[in-house]
Amino acid sequence: MRLDMHLEWNKLKTPGYLEIGLAVILIITMAGIGGWKQHQNKVLEKEKEIIRQAEEENKKEKDKQQNANNKTESVSENDVQETIAEGQYPIMGTSPVTAEQLVSYFKSAGVSYPSEELGEGGADSIETFVTMYCEEAAAEGVRPEVAFVQTMKETGWLQFGGDVSVEQFNFAGLGTTGGGVPGNSYPDVRTGIRAQIQHLKAYASTEPLNQACVDERYEYVLKGCAPYVEWLGQKENPAGTGWATAEKYGDSIVSMIGKM
Incomplete structure (x- = not known):
């Protein structure tokens, strides 16, 4: 009588343990997947930040170069005007001579x-x-x-x-x-x-x-x-x-x- 009851108890108890074990494994797995996704999101955000900073640096460099070019052109034009004013005869340009x-x-x-x-x-x-x-x-x-x-x-x-x-x-x-x-x-x-x-x-x-x-x-x-x-x-x-x-x-x- 006791042996039969013990066997019946084991039959009832075993599926419960199995379900609990599977649930624990599932929770751990999902937690791992969630953590991996969080890690990937952080990596992507970091890459985006690096790209954004690089684009800003490129823009600053282009603006700096453009300002330098504008300054050079301005200086060159001023130098030309000053030189012509001093009496130099330019080779290029329109001429009043017929x-x-x-x-x-x-x-x-x-x-x-x-x-x-x-x-x-x-x-x-x-x-x-x-x-x-x-x-x-x-x-x-x-x-x-x-x-x-x-x-x-x-x-x-x-x-x-x-x-x-x-x-x-x-x-x-x-x-x-x-x-x-x-x-x-x-x-x-x-x-x-x-x-x-x-x-x-x-x-x-x-x-x-x-x-x-x-x-x-x-x-x-x-x-x-x-x-x-x-x-x-x-x-x-x-x-x-x-x-x-x-x-x-x-x-x-x-x-x-x-x-x-």
Whole structure:
């Protein structure tokens, strides 16, 4: 009788213990899952905070760089205005000088225009020659009188006679180094003019060319190192670089322009 009762009691008691054990395991498991989720949420929040801080730092750095750029541009503009006010002659920009003035300027020298030789290159008259200078200068934003007067200086009013010959259509001694070195040659007058004006722009501006480059020495120029005609002479250039080594080279061109 007692044995039967004991067995019956065990049958009733065992399922209860099992259910309690399973419940405990379930509680522990759920607690573990909840803790893991809390941990993951903390990690995600921390990552979001790191990203937010990085974005703020990037924004601060960009703002700082922009302010520095604005300050530099402002200083550069002020420096340019101050330099122009002191009498420097800019190479770039619009010009009040007309084509008629350039033609008259050439004729005032009392020399003959080499119509036969330059006619072979497409410019059989001084009027056509000047028109090409005005057109090519306008295409790159260079003042035409600067390029034209430089040509008069370099070629002896288109009489040549130095290392460069008229048939080369090289009007500014591009590529010449003295000692009989003839320098560059071009297929026609307009190309020679374009090369000269592109070379002037290389010295005067950091802006890219508007036309295809025909100046073989364009890449060797420190862009924007001589925004003023006076700085084309290496001895007068603050950076010690320039178009020519002759003393007062740029000043002599400005002096010639002043007589126009």
